[in-house]
Amino acid sequence: MMGDGVKQILARPIQLADQVTKLADGANSFRAECQELKAKTERLATLLRQAARAELYERATRRIMDDTERALDKALALVVKCRATGIMKRVLTIIPAGAFRKTSVGIDSSIGDVSWLLRVSAAGDEDGxxxxxxxxxxxxxxxxxLIWEQIATLHNGSxxxxxxxxxxxxxxARDNERYxxxxxxxxxVGPLLRLVKEGPADGQESAARAIGLxxxxxxxxxxxxxxxxxxxxxKVLKDGPMKVQAVVAWAISELAANHQKCQEVFAQNNVVRLLVGHLAFETVQEHSKYSIHPKLTSTHSVVVNAGVAPSVESSSPTTMFHHPKGSQASRNQMHNVVQSVIVAKRQGVLFPLIPSTNAANGSHPHNSVSGGKGRELEDPATKAHxxxxxxxxxxxLARGNSAICKSITESKGLLCLAVLLEKGDDDVRYNSAMALMGIARVAEENADLRRSAFKPTxxxxxxxxxxLLRVVENAEHSDLLVPCINALGCLSRTFRATETRIIAPLVRLLDDREFIVxxxxxxxxxxxxxxxxxLHLDHSRAIxxxxxxxHLVQLIYFGExxxxxxxxVLLSYVALHVPESEDLAQAEALAVLEWASKQAFMTQEAMLDVLLxxxxxRLELYQSRGSRSCH
Incomplete structure (x- = not known):
């Protein structure tokens, strides 16, 4: 808003207006026109001085002052010509017809523009x-x-x-990308973000949604x-009203979707941890058996009974607890707890991040992501959203980012997403499935993440x-099936040979399913x-x-x-690995591959160039024509 830069912008138009006013009195020709121009310029100078004392919206001020300067330059040139005398008067006062009229219109326009600028800058003091x-x-x-008016109100308004x-x-912003x-x-953007930070709830929601758009x-x-x-x-994710936090989370998803490089900036500002905290709220308490390591169960109960909640803010094990003021026995007890945690951390055991439930009074202590002290009282629809x-x-945020995926999986985020995939409403389940898919995609390419986050144990x-498997087995929701199937495929290298329940449900989906699935x-x-x-041999046999x-033979002949x-591609891999299979012989797989090798659009596929x-x-080697003919 108004600062030294804006005052400098106003300085020259004021000087020009004063010059026009002063020189107009000394005009030797076109005196009437010069006096009319003087009167309008004096009015403009008064408005400019009012503007110099006001809080102005800088962008609009610059554009308007540029036009005002041009109008005043033309006016000054005219009055200078009208002051000439003698021979110079005859030479310089050759003024085109309509010059005064055009200049006067320009001054009128500047008067209108500056008047509007003053009104729009004071709009916050008036009714909306x-x-x-x-x-x-x-x-x-x-x-x-119209945009200037709204932004000026964001600066100065109530x-x-x-x-x-x-x-x-x-x-x-919603109506038109150019707008x-x-x-x-x-x-x-700046005043919108200030409103997100400090405005009323409805203003915060509108501003955050605008930022996302x-x-x-x-x-x-x-x-x-x-x-x-x-x-x-x-800041909003930590302390704001839950409805505003939901819009802010949506806006983060929009910004990250349109520019992946912003992921790191959000992570550096603790956004990932705060979002995981929102997932964990009223989600993981009943599933604490998954997140509390058995070696720490007794330690955790000691902490809870001592009335001390673990903190996730400190990375130092000796500062994870605040010693209560009490008896020497209490202090000794807490010392023993801290020592136990130090030993556990040295052994590679992570202390639970999930806030405990106080069984005595049924209350849930607030964790570091408070989201407002009354978030337990929010209605279920708001919590779900x-x-x-x-x-x-x-x-x-996790898409293609191994560091953020690791941050999610090393906290309670992975468990929360799995629980919400089971128990959430439609939107919660879908977005949880998409998040799991995104993490699985990164794990597919990152062996360290795959080993640390998706160990079978x-x-x-x-x-x-x-x-993931339950969704595939139920096969009820196509919108959930796609990300869950994708995630299982990405995690295919994490399953052991003894894990035999994955393949059959996937194969069943090849029968009578929509194309995307x-x-x-x-x-x-x-x-x-x-x-x-x-384990390609085990998986090929399982298929x-x-x-x-x-199913594969039918799709090769009759599918899109x-x-x-x-x-x-899939049938070729299976045939390559288990060519002796009787199932392949009965399905006449060799005949299918021979037919496919004669189809131009198939043989041109790069992946099939060598594989087919x-x-x-391999099939020709293991399956003779005689054995095929008897089937």
Whole structure:
């Protein structure tokens, strides 16, 4: 708003106006026109001095002062010509017809623009319903002045007026992508973020939603991040009302979706931990057996009985507890607890991050992510929406980012997502499935993450596998099936040979399924059967034992082109690894591969260039034409 820079912008127009006023009195020709110009310039100078004492919106001030300077320069040139005498008068006073009229119109326009600027800068002191009208500068781009008006209100208005202005900018950003660009260019992001940080709840929601809509491309997202969006959002996620927190989580998901580089900035501002805390609220207490290591169960109960809650803020084991003021026995007890934790951490055991439940009074102590002291009193719909948006944000933040995935999996995040996939409502389940899929995709490419987060012996990992498999077995919700199948495929290298329950439910989905689900199943099963998977022989046999051969043959002959190719890839891997299979002989797999090798669109597929001939050769070696003919 008003600062030294804005005052400097006003200095030259004021000087020009004073010069025009002074020189107009000495005009030797066109005196009447000069006096009329003087009167209008004096009025403009008065308005400019009022503006110099006001709090102005800088972007609008710069644009208007540029036009005002041009109008005053033309006026000054005219009055200088009218002051000439003698020979110079005859030479210099050749003034084109209509010059005074055009100059006068320019001054009138500047008067209108500066008057509007003063009104819009003082709009916060007026009722929100007051219509300010459009200034002359708006003739070419009326929407720009509407944006200026809303941003100026965000700077100077009352809290209610600022909330209304945020809603107005939200509407503009939603309606048109170009309007969103203008809001960013006209410095609307800063005041929107201030409103998110300190406004009333409805204003915070509108402003946060506007920020999410404005971040449509990497360049725009960078503007949000540079303006401090990450720290503001972190503060709201920690202390704001839950409805506002849900919108902030949605906005984070939008920014991260449109520019992955912002993931690190959000992580540095503790956003990931805060989002996991929202997932954990009223989610994991009843599943504490998954998150409390057996070696620490007794230690945890001692802490709870002593009335001390563990803190996740400190990385030092000796500062994880606050010693209560009490007897020497209590202090000795706490010393023993700390020593136990130190030993446990040296052995690689993580202390539980989940807040405990006080069984004596049934209350839930607040964890570090308070989200407002009364969040237990929020209605169930708001709590569910908060979890859905937190999972949505975590999915986008974790996408392709191993460090953030590790942060989620090393906390209670993985368990929370699995529990919510089972017990949440539709949106919560879908976003939890997407988040699990995103983490699984990173784990597929990152062996360290795969080994640490998805060890078969890990209770949290077992819960994830159970819930993913339950969705696949039920096969009721197509929107859940796709991410769950994708996640199982990405985690294919984590399953042991004794884990035999995964393949059959996936194979069953090849029968009479919509294309998008069928495609995911084919891709997922291929990850189990491909040569890169250490257990490809076991998985290939499991696919055949589940009746996969006949499904694959039908898809290769009669499926859509993309399904045909995916099915052919899978069948080729299975044939390559277990060519002696009787199931392949009965399904006439060799005939299928021979037919496929003559189809141009199949042989041109890069993946099949080597794989198909090798699989065909293996089948020919193990299955004679005589044995095939008898079937």
């Amino acid at each position: 319903d007051t219509h300010l009208g459009l200034p002359p500068i708006a003739q070419n781009e009326p929407i720009l002045c 809290l209610d007026a600022r909330a209304d202005a945020a809603a107005g900018l939200l509407s503009l 969103g660009k203008l809001i960013i260019e006209e410095d609307g 404005l971040g449509r491309d990497p360049e725009s997202v960078e503007q949000m991040v540079l303006a401090g969006a990450s720290s503001v959002f972190a 908060m979890k859905a948006m937190a999972a949505r944000a975590l999915f986008q 890990s209770p949290a990992a077992r819960t994830v596998f159970d819930q 069928m495609r995911e199943v084919l891709v997922g099963l291929t990850k189990f059967a491909c040569t890169e998977n250490y 055949l034992n589940a009746g996969g051969a006949k 082109q993309a399904a045909q190719i995916a099915a052919l 001939p090798e699989a065909k050769a």
